[in-house]
Amino acid sequence: MIMKNLSLFAVVAAFVAAGALATSSFAQAPIEVRLKNHRFTPNVIKVKANQPSMIMLFNDDDTADEFDSSSLKIEKVVAGHNKGAIRVRALAPGKYPFMGEYHAATAQGMVIAE
Ligand SMILES: [Cu+2]
Numbered sequence: 001m002i003m004k005n006l007s008l009f010a011v012v013a014a015f016v017a018a019g020a021l022a023t024s025s026f027a028q029a030p031i032e033v034r035l036k037n038h039r040f041t042p043n044v045i046k047v048k049a050n051q052p053s054m055i056m057l058f059n060d061d062d063t064a065d066e067f068d069s070s071s072l073k074i075e076k077v078v079a080g081h082n083k084g085a086i087r088v089r090a091l092a093p094g095k096y097p098f099m100g101e102y103h104a105a106t107a108q109g110m111v112i113a114e
Pocket residue numbers: 066068075101
């Protein structure tokens with residue numbers, strides 16, 4: 001009986017360890033970016049090259065804007081006082097400009113993959 005319980009414990013422990021490993025390998029914390037007065041903060045976002053990442057864009061303005069980047073192939077509208085999760089694909093090392101398309105005069109930024 002004791003042996004049986006020990007082996008069950010071992011199986012459960014293995015599952016927990018596998019889950020923890022999966023979390024640390026794949027689920028990276030989103031990168032927080034805020035839009036305020038139609039400017040991005042930060043406006044330079046560094047990501048690791050060759051692996052996907054996630055940007056969580058908080059729009060603190062009253063009006064909607066669109067995170068837009070032809071080089072990243074992303075278009076994501078985020079309503080005023082709302083947030084949007086933006087998936088960034090695995091990128092080759094380089095610089096990828098983006099803008100808030102509705103306020104492009106001021107809303108400019110750059111993703112740098114390195
Ligand atoms: Cu657009």
